[in-house]
Amino acid sequence: MARNDTEITQVAARMVLDSRGNPTVEAEVALVGGARGRAIVPSGASTGKFEAVELRDGGPTYGGKGVSKAIANVNGPIAGAVIGYDARQQRLLDRAMISLDDTQDKSRLGANAMLSVSLAAARAAANASRLPLTSYLGGVNATLLPVPMMNVINGGVHASNNLDMQEFMLVPHGAVTFREALQWGVQTYAALKAELAAQSLSTTVGDEGGFAPNLHSHQEALELLVKAIEKAGLRPGIDVSLALDPASTEFFREGHYVLKGEDKSLTPDEMVDYYAQLVDAFPIVSIEDPMAEEDWEGWKIFTQRLRGKIQIVGDDIFVTNPRRLERGFKESVADSILIKLNQIGTLTETLETMELARSHGYSTVISHRSGETEDTFIADLAVATGAGQIKTGAPARSDRVAKYNQLLRIEAMLGEGARFIDWVKRGK
Numbered sequence: 109m110a111r112n113d114t115e116i117t118q119v120a121a122r123m124v125l126d127s128r129g130n131p132t133v134e135a136e137v138a139l140v141g142g143a144r145g146r147a148i149v150p151s152g153a154s155t156g157k158f159e160a161v162e163l164r165d166g167g168p169t170y171g172g173k174g175v176s177k178a179i180a181n182v183n184g185p186i187a188g189a190v191i192g193y194d195a196r197q198q199r200l201l202d203r204a205m206i207s208l209d210d211t212q213d214k215s216r217l218g219a220n221a222m223l224s225v226s227l228a229a230a231r232a233a234a235n236a237s238r239l240p241l242t243s244y245l246g247g248v249n250a251t252l253l254p255v256p257m258m259n260v261i262n263g264g265v266h267a268s269n270n271l272d273m274q275e276f277m278l279v280p281h282g283a284v285t286f287r288e289a290l291q292w293g294v295q296t297y298a299a300l301k302a303e304l305a306a307q308s309l310s311t312t313v314g315d316e317g318g319f320a321p322n323l324h325s326h327q328e329a330l331e332l333l334v335k336a337i338e339k340a341g342l343r344p345g346i347d348v349s350l351a352l353d354p355a356s357t358e359f360f361r362e363g364h365y366v367l368k369g370e371d372k373s374l375t376p377d378e379m380v381d382y383y384a385q386l387v388d389a390f391p392i393v394s395i396e397d398p399m400a401e402e403d404w405e406g407w408k409i410f411t412q413r414l415r416g417k418i419q420i421v422g423d424d425i426f427v428t429n430p431r432r433l434e435r436g437f438k439e440s441v442a443d444s445i446l447i448k449l450n451q452i453g454t455l456t457e458t459l460e461t462m463e464l465a466r467s468h469g470y471s472t473v474i475s476h477r478s479g480e481t482e483d484t485f486i487a488d489l490a491v492a493t494g495a496g497q498i499k500t501g502a503p504a505r506s507d508r509v510a511k512y513n514q515l516l517r518i519e520a521m522l523g524e525g526a527r528f529i530d531w532v533k534r535g536k
């Protein structure tokens with residue numbers, strides 16, 4: 109490889125669609141030596157208030173969801189700033205975009221514009237180096253396959269049913285390989301579908317491929333999951349456990365958690381009791397965003413009460429942002445962080461946040477968004493960083509399955525060298 113083979117010579121973006129049919133940004137980066145890289149940015153629905161800004165613009169065609177400004181920013185100022193950089197110097201080129209944007213929340217260029225280039229550059233550099241993305245990002249130690257968190261019952265803003273909580277997930281942590289974990293998830297998903305059909309409940313799916321039945325309570329959803337695990341011939345709590353992402357900011361109103369489906373309005377204390385009862389009654393090993401993004405007091409109560417019993421994951425409260433995470437350390441809130449590249453807007457900052465989390469003993473869970481595409485960057489990122497956990501939906505819908513398939517490829521590539529660790533048993 110000649111010395112300037114990895115120099116960026118071209119950057120271009122186009123509009124493509126995500127899994128909800130909304131426009132999103134795809135960027136392509138070309139290098140002097142001929143290598144190219146491409147990346148598509150995902151998009152959330154239950155977005156955190158403190159996330160970096162996803163630049164959207166009007167126009168009747170896509171109901172105000174256009175990305176023409178973000179695309180123009182890639183093709184104009186961002187291209188101007190990063191052309192000439194060595195694509196292997198990820199930190200430098202991400203810093204170049206950050207200083208060009210010059211805002212706290214990436215509102216000038218748009219986190220969607222910046223992230224598309226950040227990820228496309230990493231892929232181009234990996235291709236130029238003739239390395240799989242996982243190995244390029246993670247080196248020889250990139251051997252740990254993540255335990256999947258598979259969202260098989262959808263509610264909240266991801267579905268039109270009556271469940272207030274957004275995600276009910278299967279965690280097949282007792283498997284020996286990723287392959288086996290995925291298989292257990294698939295078997296349980298199929299058993300759940302059969303059980304729903306047997307009870308004349310709907311088997312249509314929500315945004316992340318999970319079923320979206322109307323149920324009487326969250327308790328009923330959890331009962332269905334335990335039953336499905338058993339029907340699949342697996343042991344709840346040993347082979348496959350459960351995880352929740354209530355995304356509670358979405359039902360937090362004026363200091364109360366309003367569970368419409370159960371006709372309840374709970375104070376933060378009562379909401380913590382509600383969760384504690386679920387944790388006692390079901391094999392739940394992880395809860396994400398139990399409390400709202402601005403309810404730091406509620407988060408403290410929850411953490412005090414449930415730390416050590418389950419993993420406590422911060423998504424909307426931390427938004428992959430080191431400053432918010434620091435506050436979490438100080439106030440003893442959560443013990444794990446959900447990692448979403450587009451919440452912060454560059455690969456470099458994502459890796460920095462993960463490093464910070466680990467240095468404080470917080471686990472990291474790599475995550476998709478509810479609006480996804482065929483892009484599988486997060487699968488490689490999960491292995492490259494040894495995160496140990498990934499949340500990427502049900503084992504159905506191509507946008508979700510694409511990530512699982514990429515993990516299968518990575519596992520096959522690593523062969524006997526691939527590792528899979530039961531974080532529940534080991535203690536995270």
Ligand SMILES: O=C(O)[C@@H](CO)OP(=O)(O)O
Pocket residue numbers: 151152153154155156275316353355423446475476477478479
């Ligand atoms: O809350 C979440 O964790 C995500 C992904 O499941 O949803 P969204 O992308 O809509 O924010």
Ligand SMILES: [Mg+2]
Pocket residue numbers: 353355396397423424446
């Ligand atoms: Mg979440």
